[in-house]
Amino acid sequence: MSLYTITGAQLAFGHVALLDHADFSLEAGERVGLIGRNGAGKSSLLTIVADLAKPDDGLVTRQQDLSTVYVPQEPDFDADATVFDTVASGLADVRALLDEYDAVAHKLADTPEGAEHDALLARMNTLQSSLDHADAWSWRTRVSTTLAQIGLEGEARVGALSGGMQKRVALARALVVQPDILLLDEPTNHLDFDGIRWLEELLVAQRSSLLFITHDRAFLDRVATRIVELDRGKLLSYPGNFTQYQERKAQQLEVERVENEKFDKLLAQEEVWIRKGVEARRTRSVGRIARLVQMRHEREERRNVQGNVKLDVAQGEKSGKIVAELTDVTKRYGGRTIVDNFSSTVMRGDKIGFVGPNGAGKTTLLKLILGELKPDVGTVRVGTNLQVAYFDQMRAQLDMEKSLADTISPGSDWVEINGAKKHVMSYLGDFLFAPERARSPVKSLSGGERNRLLLARLFARPANVLVLDEPTNDLDIPTLELLEELLTDYDGTVLLVSHDRAFLDNVVTSVIASEGEGRWREYVGGFTDWQTQSTRAQEIAEARAPKEAAPAAAAPKDSAAGRNAQRTVKLSFKEQRELEELPKRIEALETEQKTIGAKIEDGAIFAKDAQEGARLTERYAAIDEELLVALERWEELESKRK
Known part of the structure; x- marks a missing residue:
């Protein structure tokens, strides 16, 4: 059963239909990237899923006790609050239960046995059950653990942080809740490359289902297990990441274009027929006329693809070379x-x-x-x-x-x-x-x-x-x-x-x-x-550092030792065996990557088993790193052998 389902949702802003009998569902463990034109209604859909807004019409179904946390584009903070208190504010409901539990416990101690005592005891038992379920007794530890995981200082003042660090505070405040569904609106805004890579790894590793809006295509490729496009009021689902979505979308638009052309051709033929005049009246069919009226209505109702921005830059005179x-x-x-x-x-x-x-x-x-x-x-x-x-x-x-x-x-x-x-x-x-x-x-x-x-x-x-x-x-x-x-x-x-x-x-x-x-x-x-270049340069520099340090630490004291130091170092038996095995290792990695790539490109794995699809996507990226390390090692050992 889906965690969350919308059926036949309708939402309009003025005369523009943002949702037009749209359907959407979110499964456990899914990471869904929501894309669409600016102004299409993506943020509105996110607030509906967060239960902060309602559709004009449609059926919304949520699993019982579903925990949902929404992180907007620009989170609102008390600038004077500490990071610890701000993140802990995500557990406000839990802390309120604890405060009530303490108040009931104190009142119970001062209340003699009787009806009021029994009522207080029953309430205390109910609160204890809720607190146990929410793991509320260790809320301070949860906050501290989340801060450590995200790399934040609890005593820092939120107002003194950069935009990127404030984004981390907002994410920490959401993750400390350990929600069933995490909703993110443009999560990469204000983050630099290191911050974006950190966020990718964090989201791929966490357990919550994820629905997020972003225009960062690399981020979509790395994080999403499914793409949902809000297009002309409809929600269209595509299994896999953004690259796979692009392929399927191109095919879909081509089919739509051909169908529209056929429809328009038939409509034109019917319009010619209805205008033939008196000589054709005897052959006119009431049913055919009714169909023409219906076709005209369908053509008017068709929501065509919104036009693209037409970009052209005013070229100045040529600058100097x-x-x-x-x-x-x-x-x-x-x-x-x-x-x-x-x-x-x-x-x-x-x-x-x-x-x-x-x-x-x-x-x-x-x-x-x-x-x-x-x-x-x-x-x-x-x-x-x-x-x-x-x-x-x-x-x-x-x-x-x-x-x-x-x-x-x-x-x-x-x-x-x-x-x-x-x-x-x-x-x-x-x-x-x-x-x-x-x-x-x-x-x-x-x-x-x-x-x-x-x-x-x-x-x-x-x-x-x-x-x-x-x-x-x-x-x-x-x-x-x-x-x-x-x-x-x-x-x-x-x-x-x-x-x-x-x-x-x-x-x-x-x-x-x-x-x-x-x-x-x-x-x-x-x-x-x-x-790629900077990573290789860093790896080569790190590999050279110990070798350059060793001769410096044991500098030759005579000319014979100096001559010996210039000789090429031969491979040890262990290194020789490693060199012989490396080509097989590289070939095996390339074969594995090719096999995984075929499965990812096919896309069926994402519909059948989203978690396995995500694992294969991560493994495909990891093989790139392993191949790079193996090739660098092969080059290093080959150069020593010469």
Whole structure:
């Protein structure tokens, strides 16, 4: 039996149907990723499952005593409270039972035997049973254990924490409850790469069923065992992760297109028949006319796929061949070094991603490259004819009181894109803003809509350098994919800060990564390439460290010893055996991965056994790591043998 079921749910916002006779169920142990357009109603569905809102119509079924915890996008905290007290507030109901138990126990001690005494004793027994079931006696230990698991200091003040750490507090407050169902709305917001990886591992390991909203495709691939798409009021279920959803969705849309074409062709034929006039009246069938009326109604009721954002960037004149040249640049704030002795050359057409933990200094490095900040040490040479368009993650460039039209084209009804004039209403329509909203103030827009408006404003300005600071926040997946295509085809230079791993992989040609203490290093390729290269470099450095330390500790005292130290080290018997076995080990791992990959691609395993599907997904990723270690070891042993 499902933990939670919605049947025939209806929910409307104004004249827009968010849920249109929609069905949904959640099984024990499932991790369901909920996706859909901005404004489709995903957050509304989450609040319905959390029992914080009701559908306009439909049947909701919940298992008895079902425990559900909802973590919104922006959790509300008392800034002056400690982390311990904030996380413990998740157990408010449990602590209230304990307080009542203590009060009843004290009152019972002072009450003589009789009817009141018996009533108090009965209530005390009921409370004890509830407290035992909820494991309430050890609530302090539960809070402390959860804090340790999530890496939080209980005595810290919540208001002093970063956005990423506050996100961890919100998750800790939810997990300490040990809910049957955990509901998360954009859980990766404010988290850096390390935080996102930590969250992935945490969610894959925990027991609760999970329903979460995210636009992070890599996160969906890693965590989800099923994808549910909210599309035109219907909830469509796809077993497996996001990659498998994409394949099935493409097939479904093609079938839908063919069926619609057949329907429209038949409707057109019937319309021709009904208009033939007097000579056809004798052959008219009452039933056929009724069917035509029904077909017209079905065509009107059809909810077509919402149009895609039409992205086009106003290209400026070409910049100089060199956009920026940094030589031995150092920048400090107080006693902290943000950039330490960094050199790089940014060429016209480069698409560079900047990655690192929150607070590492990505924005500072960007400003140094653009010449907006002067270095403390070193030189920055900025290229010629730069036309920079800047996308600010804080959306500070938007005036909340201005209308959408004035934001795009102040004082004019026209914008010019690559030499062609376009009416501002039509241009806003390209970004999915209806004409009636053009005069609405910016403050009436959702987070995703404000990001879309900022992109519209950005792309209306002629530019040859695009600086994008977290442009993917709150954007739905179709818009993300179109933005990727635009940036890939863009002739100018792109400087991109993002925590969206798939977006970085699909757009950038190199990555400048923070390596701690102000050190930055450039890697060729996207996010995955950076991870692979940096991991290998770290493993090689760790492998070399003991070998380099050993000769230094036992330095030769004479020339003969010095000559002996230069000789190639031969393999030991154990290492020789290991080298002989490694090719078989590598082949076995590759075969296992190929077999698992076929099962995952088929997708049937997720419908048959979701937990086994999740285990296979984790094993597939683990084999990548094992193969890398095995190959590195094989190379190391081979080099010793030569």
